[in-house]
Amino acid sequence: MSEPSDEQAAMQHYLVCGSDDCQKNGQFYCNSCHRPLCEQCRDEHKKSPNTKNHEIVLYRHRKHQLPVEVCQDHPTRNKDMFCRECSMPLCSKCSTMKEHKGHAFDDLEDIYADKYALWQGEFSKIQKYFLPTTQDLKTDIEEDAKKIKKIMESIRTSMKAEAESLKTLVDKVTSENIEYTHTMEKSLLKMLKSQETTYDDYITYLGKMSDEFQEYLSTTNQKLLFKSNTLKIQTIPETTKPVPPVFTAGQFNKNDITKLLGRVNVPNTKKENRKIQPMEAESMHMISTEKQSEQSKEKSDMKQTLSLSSSVTKVREYSVPGIDSTCHVSVDKSGRLWVSDNKGNLVQIDLQGNQLQKIQTSNFLTTGFHTATQGGDLIYTDNEKKVIYRITSDKTITEFIKTEDWEPLSVHSSCISGDILVGMTYFEEAKVSRYSKTGKEIQKIQRDNKGQELYSFPIYITGSISGDICTSDWNKEAVVVVNKSGQHRFSYRGQGSKFLPWGICTDVLGHILVCDYVSESVHLLDQDGRFLFIILSTQQGIKSPCGVCVNDENNLYVGQFTKTVTVYKYLR
Known part of the structure; x- marks a missing residue:
């Protein structure tokens, strides 16, 4: 069977130590023996005369064991040289x-x-950069296709409207012209x-004149003919022909x-290439193997140099x-603060405490609902709308994740993997979901191994x-911790008879570090849930601490039931 990859190994409950009868977590690896070791067995391995010179590293930095391949010329031996x-x-x-005499071997x-x-x-x-x-x-192309379809439909609608407008004008002008022809015709x-009436009157006149001439010409009236003056006929009236x-x-x-209706043109602008995020931008797509090694070394070095301060x-x-209170604090990579109260108000301030922007959400009585990302954005939930939003540095707010029927209560962006952790409820159920940096759900955590x-x-x-996931669960009155694969590790229930956990964070x-509402203090636990001591209480002047956050400089930010956020140094 092939050896699991680093990611597959990380998703297991834990790697079992390879020593006989030892079932502890094998977080180290002996490259000489090719087996995982727990911390205790590692120390014994280094002390033993037979294995003290063996190379022992963290499991994720191990050498992969050479597959067995028998030598064809010497079947009793395996190929182990190059x-x-x-x-x-x-x-x-x-x-x-003799054919290899004097050759160099590796x-x-x-x-x-x-x-x-x-x-x-x-x-x-391929998996973390090229494919995503x-x-x-x-x-992006699919979105462009939708956008093009929408634009073209809008253009067609505009064209039809222009044509209808022109048709209306044509009909109006035609109607007016036709009406004018009727007026001209009538005139x-x-x-x-x-x-015609003039000539009718003239014809009547000529009739009368004819009768009068006939009377003068009759034989009975010849005497009258010689006695009368000669009758004169009126000229024919003149009329003008109409000009059609x-x-x-x-x-x-x-x-x-x-020209009247317009036309569709493609703008004469240079085509813009689609932006391909460079591989070096680990915060967007991947953390390379080399970068992981550097980060692990840096964190290992930091662990060696940092320790708890005496005060x-x-x-x-x-x-x-x-805002009315500082129930939750997120610090972005520039050092600016995002602070929220229990009424859904979310405020960003600069290093001098000046307000930069304010957002009203529907997160009434919901507190840990925002988180700063690796890239400097802010992610916040809106439990009434069941949506998770993203705010970029240019103050653009976009819808990032829809949680369907589940109400998102709390959210955290991992500074290591960039994954988004969301605590949410649905009636009497609750769960934690893990999302990728692109908003794809990749894990659901709801029940333990016993189905509880x-x-x-x-x-x-x-x-x-x-990689552990730590939640403050108000109803369970406990800090619930599971490992990366979702297996329950422990629950911390405080030091007194009553414990109500609020803000929670971890350090390098x-x-x-978790706030206790009852004792108005901040408890410090080790990574296995063992209580170390109360790091802050009312004796240090804080009032009802409810939100905590540790920034990249290992400073502790504490929000309270006042308008104050206080910053402390507790590591040296």
Whole structure:
């Protein structure tokens, strides 16, 4: 069976020590024996004369064991050497043969371990960078397609509206022109009717004149003819012919209509390449194998140099405007504070205590509902809307995660993996969900190995340097701690008869710091839940501590049931 990867190993309950009859957590590894060791067995291993020179490292920094391959020329031996000149693996007996005389040899296991780490790193890059980045680009393309469809539909709607507007104008102008022809026709016909009446009157006149001439010409009246003056006939009245109107057709073509209605053009701008996040941006996509080693070394070095101070020193104090109490504190990478009260008010202040922005949420009586991310953003929940939002440095607020029917109460962004931990409830149920940096749910934690509910009302949540998930559960009156795979490790129930945990955080040494509402103090626990001492109480001048946070400089920020956030030094 193949050896589990580092991530698969981390998801197990724990690695069992390889020593006989030892069932403790094998967090170390002997590269010589190729077996995990617990801390006690490691110390014994170093003391033993037979194994004191063995190389022992943290399990995640182990050398991977060379697969067994029998030498074809010497079946009783395994290939465990590598000939540089011939570039081939061979067994120790092959190295003594004359064809390899004078050649330089390397330990095949070292070469295998290096190659394994190299290919493991490349595989990790695919899983943690190339694949997520490509999927993000594909999602970006899908969003662009939706956007293009929406824009084109809007353009078509505008085109139809323009056409309808032009049609209305055409109909109006045509109607007015037709009405004008009726008016012109009526005027011309009236004129012609008048002329017709003129000629009717003249015809009547001519009739009378004809009768009069006939009378003069009759034989009975010849005497009258000679006696009368000659009758004169009136001239024919003159009339004018009407000038008929002429219709002049409009002079236009398709281009004229296009100008009237407009046209669709692609802007003459340079196409913008899609932004591919560089591989070095671990906060966005991956933490490389080399970076993990550096971080582990830095944290290991820090553990060696840091220790608990004999006293707690007050560093500074902030008075936060716009809120009634400082129930929860998040410090972003620039050192600015996000502070919230129990009425849903969320305020950001700068290093001088000036308010930068204020957000009203519906998180009434919900306290640990925001967290700063590796990249400098802030994530906060809104339990009424059942949505988790993200605020970027330019103050843009976007919808990040929908929790469906579950009400998100508390949230924490891991400074190591970037994963998002969310404590939430649904009627009488409660759970913790883990989301990736992109908002995809990757883990649900709700019950222990016996099927019992782990949580009831997780109002604060945090993660430890070892990957443990620590929650303050108000209803269970306990700090509930599970490991990375969701297995219950322990529950801390305080030191007195009554314990109500509030704000919770961890530090680089693995300590757990939790506020107790009853004793108005901050308890300090080790990473296994053992109570060490009360680090802060009312004797240090704090009033009902309810929110705690440790920043990158190992300063402890304490929020209280006042408008004050106090900063302390407790490590040296």
